Amino acid sequence: MKLYPKITKEIDRSAAGSRTVAFFDLDGTLISGFSITSLLRERISSYHLGLLDAAEELFDLANHAIVGRNFPTLLDHAVATLRGIAEQDFIELGNAVFEKYTAADIYPESRALVKAHLDRGHTVVILSSATIYQVKPIAEELGIDNILCNQLVVKDGVFTGEVEKPLCYAEGKLFAAEDFVAERSLSLDDCFFYSDGFEDLPLMEAVGFPRPLNPDFRLGEAARERGWPVRKFSSRGLPGFKEVLRTGLAYGAFMSAAVSIVPTWILNRSRRDAVNLAVTTWGEFGSALAGIKIHVKGEENLWAKRPAVFLFNHQSAADVLIISNLLRRDFTAIAKKEIAGNPLVGPVFRVADAVFIDRRNHEKAIEALKPVVDSLHEGLSLAIAPEGTRSPGNRLGPFKKGPFHIAMQAGVPVVPIVIHNATDVLPKGAFFLRPAEVFVEVLPPIATDGWVAADIGKHAEEVRQSYLQILGQGAPRSTALRSVG
Helix, strand or coil, X not given: CCXXXXXXXXXXXXXXXXXXXXXXXXXXXXXXXXXXXXXXXXXXXXXXXXXXXXXXXXXXXXXXXXXXXXXHHHHHHHHHCCCCCEHHHHHHHHHHHHHHHHHHHECHHHHHHHHHXXXXXXXXXXXXXXXXXXXXXXXXXXXXXXXXXXXXXXXXXXXXXXXXXXXXXXXXXXHHHHHHHHHCCCCHHHEEEEECCHHHHHHHHHCCEEEEECCCHHHHHHHHHHCCXXXXXXXXXCCCHHHHHXXXXXXXXXXXXXXXXXXXXXXXXXXXXXXXXXXXXXXXXXXXXXXXXEEEECHHHHCCXXXXXXXXXXXCCCHHHHHHXXXXXXXXXXXXXXXXXXXXXXXXXHHCCCEEECCCCHHHXXXXXXXXXXXXXXXXXXXXXXXXXXXXXXXXXXXXXXXXXXXXXHCCCEEEEEECCHHHCCCCCCCCCCCEXXXXXXXXXXXXXXXXXXXXXXXXXXXXXXXXXXXXXCCCCCCEEEECC
């Protein structure tokens, strides 16, 4: 299943091998907006930045956004506020910023470009004016091994308030890229460079494949003069009118389907039939209104063996809509207990036999899962995310053993549902739905006959490995961190 084939066509036809290098800028290119804005937002909200320092940084940010020539001053002022702070604290802050903000800001199309280069065996590098604390979590999410960025001076595990020189900015990016290829006996003629900023023109003019992506006005003008191909993505950032309308209609479709349960239940005297009708209606109608086109490989496996425990990797709140579209009838789900208290959604989930668990209380969670086994014995399937929670991006998290214990105790198969790109529709932390094509693979049912409790961990890991292989993620890789100084 190829994501965004029109966008990646050039790469798919390019020469394979590591001698081709693809450099990616970060802000405005891989992600929408400026990562430093999210970092500043988190520092202010967590009281790690004083009001005067915050006001100065905000002024510098505004000045940079308007004038576009003040980045070195902005960086110096921002780094000076870190003097005396432990580097480990900032590493943790960078991870928090990624989970709360920047993971949701990654352009799906840019993600596809990165993957296409990696699939061709190209050397992929994030080349950014940001710091390693902003870049590294995004690099790990995208599977990128190489980072060239600005490094802060650290002494005895504490920031000195200085930046290593020369800066990785403007012409400094050209110098960093030249050093990178020279160390590998490569040539910039064989390099791609994706960027949005005019300040990156020196490197754009030096590489063999300059690729302006979401260019600012001046870079756009330079691209037109030189005949460079330009791409603009609008899948992230502020939603347009259509996205707002689609979101309202999709949520409205949920409530309409939920309301239909009562009269259908009364007329047909079957609560399960009423719930099935509501689920099928919302799955179909809600997906259409949201602009979600679901492409399924192995659809026959959804019906081969029921009841079953259907496992899905949890990337997005849109997974609920996707799973409803796929399973349609005779299934229930497990939800966090907070949903039970929602005056609109809670009653609907209760009628649909959902089981609410307290994820913070392990013993109570196990106790709450016992009725699920009875439901499976009575013919009702279960849809559950073995990760237990949503991933901040597309990377697959570790699997919990609970779903596999449930399947073993009920004597039903597990059916893995691999969702490739639900984050394109609604990444974690976002509210507005975006139209997208979502690709899903349903694997054949896996029998649990003969399973014993002692081997559940092994079975869970075997299933997880099948997800990793299909998602093309493999084992976690260690990112090569490099300074340009």
